[in-house]
Amino acid sequence: MDESTTHVRASASCALAAIGNYLRHLDLLGPIRDGVRIAQKTVKFTPFDKLTDVFLLLLTGAHRMVEINTKLRPDAALCEAFGRSECAEQSVVQDTLDACTKANVDQMQNALKVIFRAHSRAYRHSYRAGFQVLDIDLSGRVCGQKAELATKGYFAHRPHRKGRQEGRVLASLYGETVVTELYSGNTNTAVAFFPLVEAAESVLGLTAEQRARTVLRVDSGGGTVECVNACLRRGYQVHCKDVSAARAANLAKSVAVWYDDPASPGRQVGLVTVPAKEYEGPVVRVAVRCPKKDGTYSAAALISTLSATDVLVLTGQSKSLKNDERTVLLAYVHFYDGRGGAIETAFREDSQSAGRRNKKRFFAQAMLLCLESLAHNVLVWAKGWLQKAGAGMDRLGLQRLIRDVLSIPCLLRLDDSGYILNLTLNRRHPYARKLEAALRWLLAKHRGRVCLGEI
Numbered sequence: 258m259d260e261s262t263t264h265v266r267a268s269a270s271c272a273l274a275a276i277g278n279y280l281r282h283l284d285l286l287g288p289i290r291d292g293v294r295i296a297q298k299t300v301k302f303t304p305f306d307k308l309t310d311v312f313l314l315l316l317t318g319a320h321r322m323v324e325i326n327t328k329l330r331p332d333a334a335l336c337e338a339f340g341r342s343e344c345a346e347q348s349v350v351q352d353t354l355d356a357c358t359k360a361n362v363d364q365m366q367n368a369l370k371v372i373f374r375a376h377s378r379a380y381r382h383s384y385r386a387g388f389q390v391l392d393i394d395l396s397g398r399v400c401g402q403k404a405e406l407a408t409k410g411y412f413a414h415r416p417h418r419k420g421r422q423e424g425r426v427l428a429s430l431y432g433e434t435v436v437t438e439l440y441s442g443n444t445n446t447a448v449a450f451f452p453l454v455e456a457a458e459s460v461l462g463l464t465a466e467q468r469a470r471t472v473l474r475v476d477s478g479g480g481t482v483e484c485v486n487a488c489l490r491r492g493y494q495v496h497c498k499d500v501s502a503a504r505a506a507n508l509a510k511s512v513a514v515w516y517d518d519p520a521s522p523g524r525q526v527g528l529v530t531v532p533a534k535e536y537e538g539p540v541v542r543v544a545v546r547c548p549k550k551d552g553t554y555s556a557a558a559l560i561s562t563l564s565a566t567d568v569l570v571l572t573g574q575s576k577s578l579k580n581d582e583r584t585v586l587l588a589y590v591h592f593y594d595g596r597g598g599a600i601e602t603a604f605r606e607d608s609q610s611a612g613r614r615n616k617k618r619f620f621a622q623a624m625l626l627c628l629e630s631l632a633h634n635v636l637v638w639a640k641g642w643l644q645k646a647g648a649g650m651d652r653l654g655l656q657r658l659i660r661d662v663l664s665i666p667c668l669l670r671l672d673d674s675g676y677i678l679n680l681t682l683n684r685r686h687p688y689a690r691k692l693e694a695a696l697r698w699l700l701a702k703h704r705g706r707v708c709l710g711e712i
Contacts, residue, residue: 262673266334267712271667271682272692273316274338275699276639278677281340282702285376285635286312288368297356302345307353308628310344315632318659322614323347337675354621362620365627370460372631376638379428379435380461384470388494388571389461390429392600393453393475395422395446398613398622405619410442421619423626424449426457429474429599432637435460437630439623446478447500451487458491468492472563472571474596482535485560489538496561496593499542505558509544516583518590523548526586529558538562543589559593568592606655607633639663643695650691662688666712677705684709 268274280286286309295304313336314322314329325347329336336344374380382389397412399420407419422444426436436456440449454473463471469492475484477498488495499505512527529542541561546554561568565579565588572588579585607629616622636655643650643662650662665686670679677700682689689709697707 263670263678265668265670266337268332268334268338268667268669270317270332270335270663271665271669271680272643272696273663274335274667274669275677275680275696275705276316276635276642276663277313277335277339278675278703278705279642279699280635281676283376285372288371289365292368292371293361293364295353295356295361296358297353302349304353304356306341307345307350308624309339309341310350311354311625312628312632313339313341313344315629316635316659316663318656318664320614322351325350334669334671337671338669338677340675342675351616354616354624355618357618357620357624359620362623362627365624369627369631373433373435373460373634374462377428377433377634378431378641379433382428382430384467387470388567389467389471390571390599391435391454391457391471391473392427392429392596393425393446393450393457393473393479394427394596394600394604395424395440395444395449395478396604397421397442398423398615400615400622401617404615404617404622406441408442410444412442421622422449423604424453425600425604425630426453427600427603429595432599432603434603434630434633437626439619439626446475447481447484450475450479450484454488454491454493465492469494472496474593474599476596477557480560485540486537489536489562494562494567495540496563496589497559498593499558499560502555502557505544506556508542508558509546509554509556512544514582515546516586518587520587520591520594521547526590528582528586533560536560541589543586545590559589561589563589563592602654603633609656642699643692645695645698650695662692665689665692668710668712676703678703679706679708681708681710681712683712685711 290305297304314325319328330344397420399412399415399418400407402419409419412418412420420442422440424438424440428435436453472494473488475497477500480497480500485495508529508531511530515525515527518524518526524547527544529544533540533542543559546556549555565585566576568588569576569578572592616625640650666683668681669677672678693707
């Protein structure tokens with residue numbers, strides 16, 4: 258290409274720029290461009306342009322919207338790599354979010370469904386090979402007292418604040434967000450649980466056979482009799498904690514033999530022998546007790562439709578142990594404990610890597626939540642893309658991925674359309690050599706070259 262049609266720019270985010278080129282090749286944001294219609298006039302930038310700016314800002318790990326001005330706009334090369342010749346000013350972007358309506362949020366969720374089905378691994382899960390595991394939970398998002406639908410509710414370590422609740426369904430085997438919804442602050446898991454399940458079922462397109470191979474894992478908020486029975490009627494597998502502490506204490510009295518849990522000193526597990534007549538299908542109930550300071554025990558009860566063989570497979574153990582009661586009961590408990598490394602970790606990672614931005618208008622916040630969900634999934638997919646070339650990024654969390662991998666200084670030579678012709682990595686960075694082949698793979702469509710140099 259003629260040198261007059263190219264230009265060289267410095268960027269603080271070389272891997273992210275390469276990912277931007279690859280997303281343009283996939284036309285990943287096409288369903289949003291074609292399907293989301295925000296009623297706002299275009300002066301210099303379209304509403305889609307400004308939603309793209311928000312999406313790009315989230316990928317950089319920025320914690321506040323104002324960082325569009327301080328972090329994104331100065332990095333012209335990064336913006337060009339994502340197809341943006343210039344980034345909008347943050348107040349203009351905020352106005353677009355504030356202009357969003359419920360219809361726009363519905364349009365965005367439909368667009369996210371199309372994107373998810375086109376690129377996710379969870380949508381292509383082999384149900385014959387193993388169970389799909391869906392974790393469902395709510396996470397409190399503290400915000401200003403005057404924000405729409407901001408009410409008192411459960412907010413960890415902030416008991417006197419107001420806020421909203423973020424509901425999420427996570428495909429835990431893949432780390433992908435299937436569904437995300439915004440609720441008022443006083444919404445509890447029991448209320449949001451089955452609507453989230455129905456939304457996830459729609460996104461994943463689950464058939465009756467696939468629902469029978471899908472495990473819904475939820476904490477005690479979704480452990481009501483009504484929630485469990487609703488899932489049983491739809492043919493799902495359920496693994497949850499009973500909502501009633503009083504009932505759990507009574508069920509614990511029926512345990513004949515208690516087994517110590519080596520993974521948690523002091524914790525014991527036992528099989529509940531009382532028939533579970535209140536449920537519309539067969540379930541296994543496991544009592545769990547832990548010692549308190551006064552010498553008594555606090556008790557909880559797990560409810561599961563999984564067989565002994567199934568739970569052993571899900572915890573990576575041999576089916577031949579199905580007659581070992583102690584091993585099977587511990588498997589039920591440890592599979593429930595897996596929530597901590599799945600959806601709870603996902604909430605924490607998103608908060609640490611990109612913070613939590615709050616909008617006063619409810620549907621502005623809902624639109625922002627949709628973009629956060631998309632950014633989360635793209636970062637998860639990006640780890641897979643980088644891993645295809647053996648970059649060794651599969652064990653990194655999202656915070657380290659953004660901080661240590663995507664943010665390596667580089668020089669970019671771009672054509673007039675913003676496609677990367679040559680990318681020069683800072684050879685002194687510890688991840689530079691690992692990324693070289695991976696970035697070459699990402700830029701292969703437009704024959705972009707990658708080399709190491711001094712920056």
